[in-house]
Amino acid sequence: MSQQTVLNATHRAAGARMVDFGGWDMPIHYGSQVDEHHQVRRDVGMFDVSHMTVIDLHGARTRDFLRRLLANSVDKLKVQGKALYSCMLNEEGGVIDDLIVYFLGEDFFRIVSNASTRDKDMAWIEKVAADFGVRVVERPELALIAMQGPNARAAVLAQVAESDRAAIEALGKFVAVDAKGTQGEALFVARTGYTGEDGFEIVLPQEHAVALWNHLAEAGVKPAGLGARDTLRLEAGMNLYGQDMDETVSPLEAALGWTIGFDEGRDFIGRAALEAQKAAGVPRRMVGLLLEDKGILRHGQRVVTAAGDGEILSGTFAPTLGVSIAFARIPAGEPGEVGVDIRGRIVPARIVKYPFVRDGKPVE
């Protein structure tokens, strides 16, 4: 039996097509995945992401613990409320999960990580935390709603108490703040997301989630499913755990080198393996691909390069661009002309820089 978020019945009543996503019964779309994609790029859409894992960390040595646990440097977090994207690695440098960590106080940090990795994340975090006396508290009673798109700010402002509006209006990117809803309920409002648009993610007690969702809907915010979330994030050049990287892949092979903090003397888990890989030469790299011909790039297709074969990781039709795009992992070295094996036919593709789409507009 798959798990359900508190909004499950609401999605079904709205005519959502439900699918299993990492053990959760979630809406893939509410009619048209492509329309929902455009809705977010052009206006605003809301996503139920309550399946994601919220973990609170308490204790005097929490920062010290995160210096050990995370590949990115938690010392970049200096201002309360600030968030950081990071990978959590095993000793071999493979990615256990990617996550966002929020600095809420020297003795209080919050992690939001993926849904399908919940059990192994919790086990790993608790194991490492034991050495630091950090208390690890999962928060399954919290719901998470993301509002994304150029008009997300106005949509969110209408749902917070008058006294908190100035603070939300001034909220910087990748920063979170506590606020109150219009009914006085406690909201944790973060200016984060997974679409490449401006947007907010609100964490709140699940007993208030249906009311907030309905208020947003009444205000004209349309729901969007996980299908649109996937095409939006790929256009925005964001990795998906399990598809673009996993425990057999180092962040250096997943175009996530920018998220590793090699600060002097910080002994994070996986550091030695990453340094050894850098010294020996990273054998594979992740690139963006664009298909100029007709056809759709899909996960698992073979990528032919002068340096050897690679494979498509995330691949899809990009609604904003009207063509297919993908992430591919290919051998290091000069790739030359690149082709993708689509049902036995080698179709030419072009390596392109990504994000493919920024602020609603194609980058190329």
Added chain:
Amino acid sequence: MSEIPGDLKFQRSHEWARLEEGGRVTVGISFHAQDQLGDVVYVELPTVGDHFEQGAGCAVVESVKAASDIYAPVSGTVIAINEALADAPETINADPWGEGWLFALKIDDAAQLDGLLGPDDYAQAVEEDAH
């Protein structure tokens, strides 16, 4: 569920076939099939003159979500393809029984149609799939 036109025959794999004049059989996918696929964004069609045996893969319909093989409902030679789909593949979602047709075959043996499902049997098969 959209009403199924009474003159269609179906394969279990959701292709429909309509016998027209001169042994021409037009082929498309059902309302149920396009609904399952979601937004269709690309269609790969056969070439006029290609010959297919019944059940052979002869086209691909791709939605944002997935690629779906289309199998020839009867044996025959391709005599027409729906070229409008190249620029407007979403027509398959909007009108699967009509403007969203895929291709037409000249049927080898009209008796083969008798082996396909009628509208009621197909509707029942879809119903069973849902349970």
